[in-house]
Amino acid sequence: MNKHLLSINDLTAEDVLRILDTAESFREVGTRVIKKVPALRGRTVVNLFYENSTRTRISFELAAKRLSADVINFTTSGTSVAKGESLKDTALTLQAMGADAIVIRHASSGAPLTLTRWVRGSVLNAGDGTHEHPTQALLDLYTMRDRLGRLEGLRVAIVGDVLHSRVARSLSFGLVKMGAEVTLVGPPTLIPPEAPTWGVAVSYDLEAVLPKLDVCYLLRIQRERQRQRFFPSLREYSRLYGLTRERVGMLPEGCLIMHPGPMNRGVEIESDVADLPQAVMEEQVTNGIAIRMALLYLLLGGKAEGVGGDA
Amino acid sequence: MPEAILLRGGRVVDPAAGRDEVADVGVAEGRIVPPDALPAGALELDCSGLVIAPGLVDPHTHLRQPGGEDAETVETGCRAAALGGYTAVAPMANTDPVADDAAVIREVIDLAAAAGLCDVYPVGAVTRGLAGEDLAELGEMVEAGVRVFSDDGRVVANPQLLRNALTYALAFGEVAIAEHCEDPALSEGGQMHEGQHSAVLGLQGKPRESEEIVVARDLALARLTGGRLHLLHLSSAGSVEMVRRAKAEGLRVTAEVTPHHLVFTDADLVTYDTNLKVNPPLRTAEDRAALRRGLADGTIDVIGTDHAPHPVERKEVEFDQAAPGTIGLETALAAVLTELVEPGELSLLRAIEAMSTAPARLLGAADHGGPIEPGRPAMLVAFDPAATWVVEPPFASRSRNSAFIGRTLRGRVVHTIYRGELVVADGKAER
Amino acid sequence: MSATRILDEDEIRRAVTRIAHEIVERNHGAEDVVLVGIANRGDDLARRLAREIERIEGQAPPVGVLDITFYRDDIGMRAEAPEVHETRIDVDITGRVVVLVDDVLYTGRTIRAAMDALVDLGRPRAIQLAVLVDRGHRELPIRADSVGKNVPTRRDEVVRVCLRELDGEDAVYVEEPAGEPGGSA
Numbered sequence: 027m028n029k030h031l032l033s034i035n036d037l038t039a040e041d042v043l044r045i046l047d048t049a050e051s052f053r054e055v056g057t058r059v060i061k062k063v064p065a066l067r068g069r070t071v072v073n074l075f076y077e078n079s080t081r082t083r084i085s086f087e088l089a090a091k092r093l094s095a096d097v098i099n100f101t102t103s104g105t106s107v108a109k110g111e112s113l114k115d116t117a118l119t120l121q122a123m124g125a126d127a128i129v130i131r132h133a134s135s136g137a138p139l140t141l142t143r144w145v146r147g148s149v150l151n152a153g154d155g156t157h158e159h160p161t162q163a164l165l166d167l168y169t170m171r172d173r174l175g176r177l178e179g180l181r182v183a184i185v186g187d188v189l190h191s192r193v194a195r196s197l198s199f200g201l202v203k204m205g206a207e208v209t210l211v212g213p214p215t216l217i218p219p220e221a222p223t224w225g226v227a228v229s230y231d232l233e234a235v236l237p238k239l240d241v242c243y244l245l246r247i248q249r250e251r252q253r254q255r256f257f258p259s260l261r262e263y264s265r266l267y268g269l270t271r272e273r274v275g276m277l278p279e280g281c282l283i284m285h286p287g288p289m290n291r292g293v294e295i296e297s298d299v300a301d302l303p304q305a306v307m308e309e310q311v312t313n314g315i316a317i318r319m320a321l322l323y324l325l326l327g328g329k330a331e332g333v334g335g336d337a
Numbered sequence: 338m339p340e341a342i343l344l345r346g347g348r349v350v351d352p353a354a355g356r357d358e359v360a361d362v363g364v365a366e367g368r369i370v371p372p373d374a375l376p377a378g379a380l381e382l383d384c385s386g387l388v389i390a391p392g393l394v395d396p397h398t399h400l401r402q403p404g405g406e407d408a409e410t411v412e413t414g415c416r417a418a419a420l421g422g423y424t425a426v427a428p429m430a431n432t433d434p435v436a437d438d439a440a441v442i443r444e445v446i447d448l449a450a451a452a453g454l455c456d457v458y459p460v461g462a463v464t465r466g467l468a469g470e471d472l473a474e475l476g477e478m479v480e481a482g483v484r485v486f487s488d489d490g491r492v493v494a495n496p497q498l499l500r501n502a503l504t505y506a507l508a509f510g511e512v513a514i515a516e517h518c519e520d521p522a523l524s525e526g527g528q529m530h531e532g533q534h535s536a537v538l539g540l541q542g543k544p545r546e547s548e549e550i551v552v553a554r555d556l557a558l559a560r561l562t563g564g565r566l567h568l569l570h571l572s573s574a575g576s577v578e579m580v581r582r583a584k585a586e587g588l589r590v591t592a593e594v595t596p597h598h599l600v601f602t603d604a605d606l607v608t609y610d611t612n613l614k615v616n617p618p619l620r621t622a623e624d625r626a627a628l629r630r631g632l633a634d635g636t637i638d639v640i641g642t643d644h645a646p647h648p649v650e651r652k653e654v655e656f657d658q659a660a661p662g663t664i665g666l667e668t669a670l671a672a673v674l675t676e677l678v679e680p681g682e683l684s685l686l687r688a689i690e691a692m693s694t695a696p697a698r699l700l701g702a703a704d705h706g707g708p709i710e711p712g713r714p715a716m717l718v719a720f721d722p723a724a725t726w727v728v729e730p731p732f733a734s735r736s737r738n739s740a741f742i743g744r745t746l747r748g749r750v751v752h753t754i755y756r757g758e759l760v761v762a763d764g765k766a767e768r
Numbered sequence: 769m770s771a772t773r774i775l776d777e778d779e780i781r782r783a784v785t786r787i788a789h790e791i792v793e794r795n796h797g798a799e800d801v802v803l804v805g806i807a808n809r810g811d812d813l814a815r816r817l818a819r820e821i822e823r824i825e826g827q828a829p830p831v832g833v834l835d836i837t838f839y840r841d842d843i844g845m846r847a848e849a850p851e852v853h854e855t856r857i858d859v860d861i862t863g864r865v866v867v868l869v870d871d872v873l874y875t876g877r878t879i880r881a882a883m884d885a886l887v888d889l890g891r892p893r894a895i896q897l898a899v900l901v902d903r904g905h906r907e908l909p910i911r912a913d914s915v916g917k918n919v920p921t922r923r924d925e926v927v928r929v930c931l932r933e934l935d936g937e938d939a940v941y942v943e944e945p946a947g948e949p950g951g952s953a
Contacts, residue, residue: 051835051852060888063838093838114653134655135528135539136609155657157539192539218536323838327849 027324030149032138034160034199042204046168048320049313055092056316066095069326072125074116075101075152076132081287082152082162085311086129089318095326098125113137117144126326130154148325156190162286163196165317167204169310170241173282178205183235185211185267186245186294187256189218193286194245198226209235212245212267215256232267236276243284244269244294260293270296282306340758341365341376347384347719351391352690353707362389364715367757371711380759384719387751390689391707392424392455392716393670396696397489397569397593397641399662400426400457402448403441404433409646409735411448411457414666416768417644417734419454419760421666422718422750425697425705426455426644430462431490437462437473439481446482453768454760458700461486463502463514469494472502479509484701487515489569490616492551494521496558503564511701513591515567516555518576519617523547528657530572530603530618538606540656543618545573552576556583559590567699568592570643572617574627581636591638591699594628596672597663597740599640601625611652611659612740615643632691633683639696640688642669646736663740667732672741674722674748685722715757724749733766771928774919775940780900783916784813787898788820790914794896795865801829802861802892805869806836806882807853812933813900814869832857834868839881855885862890867913871929873899876910901940903927 027044028036037045055063071090075083083099090097100120102110111119113132120128127148130138135155142149153159171177182201188194188210198221201208208226210217217228229235236242247263257263264270269283277283283295283305291297299305342364349360363372365379400414411428418426428445430436436445442459449457461478463486465471475486486506493499493516506512524547529535531542552568556579559566571577571592580592601619613619631637645662652659665672670692677683697706704714725747730737753761760767775783792798798821805814811833822828835853868882883895898914903921919942921927926943930936 048852051854054855055838058889063888064884065838065840112650112653113655132655134657136656139609140655155539156541195537195539220533220536223533224537323852324849328847 029325030138030142031160031321031325032142032149032151033158034163034196034203036160037203039203042164042167042200045164045317045320045324046171048324049168049316052319052323053313053316055319056312062092062094064094065323066090066093066326069095069126070098070124071095071127071129071322071326072098072100072120074120074128074130075099076130076137077153079131079153081311082131085314086152086318089315090322092315093319093322095126095322098123113141114144117141121145121147127322150321150325153192155192157192158196159192159286160196160200161314161318161321162193163200164321165310165314166197166243166284166286167200168313168317169284169306170282172313173306173309174240177201180206180240181209181238182206182241182243183209183211183239184243184245185232185269187216187247187251188212188221188245189216189256190248190251191245197243198224202226211235213257213263216251233273233276236273237278239277239281241282241284242269242277246286246288246290247294264293268294268296269299271299274299274302280304284310287311341379342754342757342759343372343375343379343381344384344389344717344719344752345381347387347389349389349709350685350689351707351709352686352694353391354710356708357686362709362717364717364754364757367715369709369711369713369715374711382719382752386723387719387721388685389709389717389719391693391709392705392718392753392755393422393692394696394700394702394705395423395426395642395644395666395669396485396639396699397595398426398428398644398666399431399646400428400445401432401646403444407648407735411445412452412454413733413735414644414646415449415452415454415457416766417664417666417732419753419755420733420750420764420766421668422670422720422753423666424455424716424718424753424755425458425700425702426666427458427460427485427696427700429460429487429489431467431488435462435466436460437465437467439474439477442478442481442483454766455755456702456705458485458702459483460489460515463488463493464498467491469498472498472505475502475506475512476509479512484511485513485515485567485699487517487569489515489517492517492519492521496554499555500558500562503558503562503566506564507562511565513565513567513699515569516551517569518548518551518555518571519543520547520550523550527618528614529606530620532603532621534603534606538609540606545575545620545624548573548617549575549579552579556580556588556590559583559588560586563589565589566591570595570598570617570641571628571631571637572598572620572624574624577627577631577636581631584636592631592636593639593641594632594637595641595643596665596669597643598628599625599632600672600676601740609656611654611656612663612738612742614656614659614661615645615663615740616661629677629682632677633687638691639699640669640673640691641696642666644734645738646734647738648736652738662738664732664734664736664738667734668728668739668741668746670720670750671726671746671748675746678722679747715754717752717754718750719752720748720750722748771941771943773939773941775901775917777938780916780938780940783900784816785820787914787916788817788824791817791867791896791898792821792824794913798825798827798829800864800893802832802857802859802864802866803829803869804832804834804857804861804866804886806878807833809929809931809934810868810870812931813871817869817898830859832859834882834885836878836881836885839884841877841881857889860890861886861892863893865894865896866892867896867898869898871900871931872927873897873902873910873912873915874905874927876906876908879910880908900929901927
């Protein structure tokens, strides 16, 4: 594996399997009375969050703490461009403090890669702009494999605002890498025209896709996109692309319903659909901790590069 | 003080005279003289293996002064120009204050004269304050020597305003309105070319059409007005094709391309290197091929560096927060030699024409662009087309945001002679 | 590299049988005993011990497998993070006697890690240790309650345990390091 995790494309299929298998062991740790192991004792993990995302930050924080790492949360709200310290200066500060890993969430695509130029430790992308969110994709792959027993040949629809979704990018790349069949579904304004070059299919007709699925993966729709005129109204969006109770009836038995959260109940997903047994959002959250433990362990369990490493 | 110099045994490439031959060139009293008319004791420079060409002319430079002296000054920019083989540059009007009146124009000319490294031919603003609302006082600036007007950095968005600018400028003869072709709504928020790579990198794209729509509009207005239109830094294949047809039709239009658009593509952005963030964006290999063909066949007239210095803190940031632009004066010639001339896509004569003779004509810079004939002002560059070097900071430019950092280039400026004086000797600036 | 066999199949079988008896004697039966093998090979030995104890007592004690990777003290000293194996102990160890089972006892660091792992899983009444080979060179104050064979070794020698389940044969070898004496292996 590489020293950093910036994109799902940094990983081979073997790497992905190794991460999922390692996560399996860490999920067992999560069932113990004492949910903590000393694997990363003495290591320092910094959560550098330029976007407010309590869910992802807590998941990483818990993962690092269950590995006995020291955790520093460095959260700056709003965009940093106007005042505040530059990303570079922050990076140099964290470097001076001896951070072994920096988990970064940033509104700018590519910011994690840029950060690697200024720090010696490992950089984990916890979501950058409209680029990628590889840990989310890995926990989704884990959840699918755990529930359905395989990834190869799975038929997965990713529904919604693919254009602006870092989750959709990482998950598409990850699923294709593992041999699944991916269909992107959404209004044509929100599907990148180049998406077929990713090895995925594209459809603008949700109901035509539903009967052939093993997983129906819904993306969060941002209200802002309506203002940017990508679609006329949220009402029309949910009429065409929302997963309603009626549409759930078109799904084959055993088809999973997934969502990276937080959900807009009543927009991309009808409220009581989210509470059906085949909707596995809570498992996604639980598995997220195990995946992040596995990644921190695999990236930091080797030589200590934070201090005098080779970068 | 003007010196007497003998450039011995170089290959003289002089597009204005249609000349490409090994010959000696004499310089005395600031002018070209026959070698046998040189006074005794002239400085003799062995130029065997070197190419001697008319000093390069950059029709598109940002010198940042006044207002942006943390990025560049007239002096540092002129030094970078001289080291790049240029004897004249055309600084754009987007300074602070904007070069929209004769006072700012004269200030820049005076600063350049004090530096004594190359001539400047400032480009005046089309609209007051580049605000796109009211015409600037073009006539006053013409009197101060301006021959090209541009709101570069922005398009003149209002078609009626551009129509009037093109028409009004007819009064001044060969005065061009130079357009930065980019539709503001289609390119808003865009970080790079919209295509396969922007989709994967998660960066908002600017489609080719954001340029092509404006090129089409501007050509229509050139047809309507009979005005003299110059199109800056073309980036798309479609734009090249439109210009080709417009020229065939006889419209008074010229076009520019930058070295970086001739060298890089959007695929190079996978590293999120902010030095490759430029405006208009780097496009695909097909676009690059069309730009190269257009340059070779004369559809594109000039190579302009769009030398755009930015201080480190505006480049060492997140990609979407980085300022667009790359410096280019010190690498332009080598980039063109390495990427176009060496592989045989462009003749050396045509390259020098596009980097010297044609831009001199555009700017009305009568002293520049050759021919290299007795009696002409001595504006010369001597370069070694075989010398290879790796582009690395520091630069003579005050900024270091070069898209070419780390690249190996072939072709290095050895001497630059400006008004008969050796301002660059053996690759080093003399002042 | 030259290898000397120090235990053969029969000797291993006899050692396992003896250790099983010792466990039963020490604990006055095997009612409260849980055998926990340290992955890899310790778990195979634990299953063999369970079968022996079943022969003696009529009932096999529960067997668990413990992966101590997360508890190692050499994290950061290896190029790559060590591979993680499964930990699976299906009974509650609180209040019971846990017999840790491993193939080789050497520095004691593995056992230290295993004890840390165990206390995170519950609170055993006692922890005992059974090993097939004790090769000496302890770095921690740890000793085994049952030992199949004590084998004096040099530090640069390698003790290699082969078990049918994993390696296709039952044998223990001591291997000389390759290359010249004193060279690094």
